[in-house]
Amino acid sequence: MSGTPMTGSSMTGSLTAFPEIVRLTFRQQLGRRRTLLLVLLAALPPLLALIFRAFGEVDVSRFTDRVFDLVSMTIVLPLATVLFGTGAFGAENDEGTILYLLAKPISRWVIVAAKAFAAVALSLVLTVASVLVAGAIEVVPAGSAGVSATEAYVGAMVVGSLCYVLLFLTLSLFTRRALVLGIGYSLVWEGALSSLLPGIANLSVRQYALGVADSFYQLHQQAARLSPTTALTLSAILIVVALALATWRLMHFELSGSTD
Amino acid sequence: MSAGNRLSASSPSGSIFDLGYRHYAGKRHGRWYAAWSLYVESLRGVWGFGRPMSAKAAPFILAGLYSFFAFLQLAFSSTLANEISSGQQVQLFAYDSYFTQFGFLLILFCVAQAPEVVCRDQRYQVLSLYFTRAMGRADYALARLASLATALFLALIVPMIALFVGDVLMKPDTISAIGVELPKALPAIPADILIAASMASISLALSSYSPRRAYSAIGLIAYFLLMEAVPAIIYAVAQQGGWTSADKLVLLTPITSLSGATDWFFGKALGADYPATLGADTYVVACIASVAVFSAILLFRYRRMAA
Amino acid sequence: MTAQTLPAGDQAVAAPAIELANAARWYGNVVAVNDVSFSLGAGVTGLLGPNGAGKTTLLHMLAGFLAPSAGTVHVLGRSPHRDPSVYRQIGLVPERESVYAFLTGYEYVRFNARLQGMRNADSAARASIARVGLEDAADRAIGTYSKGMRQRVKVAGALVHDPQVLLLDEPFNGMDPRQRLSMMDLLVEMAGAGRTILFSSHILEEVERIGTEILVLVAGRLAASGDFRAIRALMTDRPHTITIRSSDDRRLATTLMADPAVFAVELKENALSVQTAHLSAFRRIIATAGRTAGVRLTEVVPADESLESVFDYLVRR
Numbered sequence: 049m050s051g052t053p054m055t056g057s058s059m060t061g062s063l064t065a066f067p068e069i070v071r072l073t074f075r076q077q078l079g080r081r082r083t084l085l086l087v088l089l090a091a092l093p094p095l096l097a098l099i100f101r102a103f104g105e106v107d108v109s110r111f112t113d114r115v116f117d118l119v120s121m122t123i124v125l126p127l128a129t130v131l132f133g134t135g136a137f138g139a140e141n142d143e144g145t146i147l148y149l150l151a152k153p154i155s156r157w158v159i160v161a162a163k164a165f166a167a168v169a170l171s172l173v174l175t176v177a178s179v180l181v182a183g184a185i186e187v188v189p190a191g192s193a194g195v196s197a198t199e200a201y202v203g204a205m206v207v208g209s210l211c212y213v214l215l216f217l218t219l220s221l222f223t224r225r226a227l228v229l230g231i232g233y234s235l236v237w238e239g240a241l242s243s244l245l246p247g248i249a250n251l252s253v254r255q256y257a258l259g260v261a262d263s264f265y266q267l268h269q270q271a272a273r274l275s276p277t278t279a280l281t282l283s284a285i286l287i288v289v290a291l292a293l294a295t296w297r298l299m300h301f302e303l304s305g306s307t308d
Numbered sequence: 309m310s311a312g313n314r315l316s317a318s319s320p321s322g323s324i325f326d327l328g329y330r331h332y333a334g335k336r337h338g339r340w341y342a343a344w345s346l347y348v349e350s351l352r353g354v355w356g357f358g359r360p361m362s363a364k365a366a367p368f369i370l371a372g373l374y375s376f377f378a379f380l381q382l383a384f385s386s387t388l389a390n391e392i393s394s395g396q397q398v399q400l401f402a403y404d405s406y407f408t409q410f411g412f413l414l415i416l417f418c419v420a421q422a423p424e425v426v427c428r429d430q431r432y433q434v435l436s437l438y439f440t441r442a443m444g445r446a447d448y449a450l451a452r453l454a455s456l457a458t459a460l461f462l463a464l465i466v467p468m469i470a471l472f473v474g475d476v477l478m479k480p481d482t483i484s485a486i487g488v489e490l491p492k493a494l495p496a497i498p499a500d501i502l503i504a505a506s507m508a509s510i511s512l513a514l515s516s517y518s519p520r521r522a523y524s525a526i527g528l529i530a531y532f533l534l535m536e537a538v539p540a541i542i543y544a545v546a547q548q549g550g551w552t553s554a555d556k557l558v559l560l561t562p563i564t565s566l567s568g569a570t571d572w573f574f575g576k577a578l579g580a581d582y583p584a585t586l587g588a589d590t591y592v593v594a595c596i597a598s599v600a601v602f603s604a605i606l607l608f609r610y611r612r613m614a615a
Numbered sequence: 616m617t618a619q620t621l622p623a624g625d626q627a628v629a630a631p632a633i634e635l636a637n638a639a640r641w642y643g644n645v646v647a648v649n650d651v652s653f654s655l656g657a658g659v660t661g662l663l664g665p666n667g668a669g670k671t672t673l674l675h676m677l678a679g680f681l682a683p684s685a686g687t688v689h690v691l692g693r694s695p696h697r698d699p700s701v702y703r704q705i706g707l708v709p710e711r712e713s714v715y716a717f718l719t720g721y722e723y724v725r726f727n728a729r730l731q732g733m734r735n736a737d738s739a740a741r742a743s744i745a746r747v748g749l750e751d752a753a754d755r756a757i758g759t760y761s762k763g764m765r766q767r768v769k770v771a772g773a774l775v776h777d778p779q780v781l782l783l784d785e786p787f788n789g790m791d792p793r794q795r796l797s798m799m800d801l802l803v804e805m806a807g808a809g810r811t812i813l814f815s816s817h818i819l820e821e822v823e824r825i826g827t828e829i830l831v832l833v834a835g836r837l838a839a840s841g842d843f844r845a846i847r848a849l850m851t852d853r854p855h856t857i858t859i860r861s862s863d864d865r866r867l868a869t870t871l872m873a874d875p876a877v878f879a880v881e882l883k884e885n886a887l888s889v890q891t892a893h894l895s896a897f898r899r900i901i902a903t904a905g906r907t908a909g910v911r912l913t914e915v916v917p918a919d920e921s922l923e924s925v926f927d928y929l930v931r932r
Binding site: 081082085089092096099100102103104105114115118119122123127130131134135138224225227228231232235236239240 | 415
């Protein structure tokens with residue numbers, strides 16, 4: 049009777065699948081304790097801004113160095129992105145629920161794109177809001193320098209969220225220790241080693257973000273080592289390569305036969 | 309099914325068969341032995357012994373990176389000795405500043421390994437198996453803590469030994485060089501014990517609050533990074549704002565405080581980035597207090613934990 | 616719509632839904648599936664074997680999550696490996712229990728429907744939930760479900776798009792006997808509608824109830840396939856056990872003992888248990904024995920015609 053397979057090769061499922069996977073990922077990533085931890089993290093720059101105000105400190109460059117650069121850029125951004133980036137597939141992999149996604153007639157790149165979209169969106173909301181609120185409290189009242197400093201770091205958060213999330217998401221598909229590797233990358237590679245070996249700037253998301261921020265707002269930053277165009281080009285390459293690698297990985301996904 | 313029913317007509321009877329299993333009639337070791345066993349097993353676990361190669365990668369790479377520069381100096385000690393004897397000014401890694409320079413690598417060691425030590429037992433809900441043995445909850449927590457502290461101490465002391473050997477080899481007269489170098493190197497032992505105890509207690513206390521290794525790791529790194537940065541930032545602002553007692557905030561930093569305490573052990577003056585108002589001994593007190601506080605948090609956590 | 620038996624008689628209209636030809640899969644030096652060939656058409660087939668026999672590996676190959684190391688695997692005429700479009704026609708119920716704990720049962724099934732690109736996802740999800748009998752719990756988070764309910768919601772998710780081929784890995788784990796029965800009824804009903812259903816199990820009574828078709832996997836190799844009663848009949852070198860009830864068991868026992876075709880007679884409560892080598896010979900013997908002893912036979916049942924014994928035999932051979 050109905051033994052004939054319906055060999056539909058077009059994948060119409062992909063259109064409806066994208067928003068579904070995005071929504072699923074939002075709900076996965078916003079567990080109660082996670083959200084609390086992340087909100088506390090993101091609230092820190094605004095809190096510091098309040099403390100700066102309370103002590104009557106109004107110097108824009110000092111606030112930029114100490115809060116935007118030290119806290120937002122090197123602590124809040126890497127931690128938020130490593131959590132969202134590795135978490136996008138992390139729980140699915142740990143629990144084995146990734147099978148429910150993969151056993152569907154959806155192009156693998158759609159799955160990667162949806163997961164990445166959700167993780168980037170969450171990271172953007174968190175980091176950009178954090179910088180905006182902190183800036184509005186402390187430096188924006190100080191005039192145009194304060195405005196452009198805030199804008200510059202909003203730009204850095206956008207580029208940084210995109211690049212870091214994709215980097216960590218792809219990493220998590222290749223190794224179980226992606227989280228520690230990601231933290232190590234930001235702390236050792238981008239932090240300690242890049243001051244010893246200047247060439248590392250070309251392979252540092254932090255430098256991409258700072259370079260792009262610098263380009264848009266002409267802010268004085270001795271921290272930015274890459275020219276704006278280089279930073280943008282390298283960011284674009286990183287995003288494309290990460291997406292391609294993640295898709296390749298899902299296409300070649302193999303289960304081990306053992307049942308734990 | 310059929311064999312046992314052959315005698316069904318006779319009155320109900322039962323018997324327990326001796327299948328030849330041997331009973332243990334010997335002496336049973338008590339809780340100390342149990343805790344010691346857990347300590348040894350756990351210490352091996354931190355370094356990935358008895359586990360697959362992939363479990364050894366993180367601890368050995370991170371500890372290796374921490375020792376790397378000391379071994380580099382050891383490897384080039386003959387070249388360095390030549391340069392020194394030819395009157396060149398050579399900047400060497402020293403016992404008293406090594407941790408200050410590379411301590412952040414040990415933060416990573418804690419972030420990677422502390423969750424391994426305590427999270428799995430919670431995740432797979434096997435704690436009750438420990439607590440029904442001779443060992444109590446506090447014994448469990450302290451054995452785990454001691455194992456991580458020992459692992460950290462090993463990671464800390466290995467580069468010190470490398471530096472010591474290098475320094476001795478650089479001198480022309482080995483025997484007298486040992487006499488000169490040993491007093492300089494020895495304060496590393498109490499300093500490293502304090503560092504190991506402090507970092508281990510902070511790491512385990514925080515890790516034990518989540519059964520998922522990923523969250524533990526994130527929580528830990530967030531604590532270490534933020535507690536380094538935030539008190540320093542507030543201190544800097546508050547100083548300008550005229551809040552004089554803000555210097556005490558620096559005592560909350562985990563790594564900066566440990567560096568300060570190390571300076572006290574080596575009898576070295578504190579650097580310029582430390583508040584001038586606090587002596588090096590204050591940091592020793594602060595670090596010992598932190599060990600006590602975080603160990604108490606860890607014990608409290610395990611007393612309350614449902615197992 | 617004849618339920619095709621294996622090996623597939625080829626005058627059937629469609630190609631077999633599942634076809635393995637010398638398929639093998641190894642991990643390093645460990646062979647999980649070794650040179651397995653069979654083909655399945657519509658109907659329910661049980662995949663049996665002790666733990667570690669390679670059942671999960673075989674199902675994962677069929678589901679496209681493992682490439683065969685040698686040989687070929689075809690589902691609906693296509694190789695499922697690296698071809699996501701094949702999932703339009705496959706429903707998979709994996710062994711692991713975990714399902715998104717934060718979704719409700721309904722949301723989970725609807726999610727599966729949406730990922731299948733179904734326009735009528737809402738009604739399809741409701742219908743699928745109803746088929747597994749989870750209506751009452753549909754709006755509760757899966758995290759609050761019992762093991763049996765989780766299995767059922769996984770099945771609901773796997774059949775929401777009415778797949779041609781349904782692969783289930785240990786689907787009855789954690790279900791209570793009543794849930795098992797209704798799940799079995801559901802599978803039989805789907806098979807009746809022309810679907811191909813392959814489920815794995817290490818509990819043999821599960822298989823007996825549903826389908827007569829079995830595949831027995833032992834240490835990665837296909838040890839037997841076909842109707843399990845037929846397989847049992849092929850194993851002549853193992854004695855058959857037969858339970859007999861009669862008006863006078865003791866008397867019948869002494870008569871039977873005299874016959875050389877009877878290996879052993881055992882007197883049980885209200886019944887006799889007899890072991891014999893040849894079923895057909897025994898049928899004649901029992902009739903004569905009853906007459907000579909003057910005993911009325913009330914029941915003659917082959918006691919060990921259960922999969923357990925078949926399985927035992929194949930594993931030990």
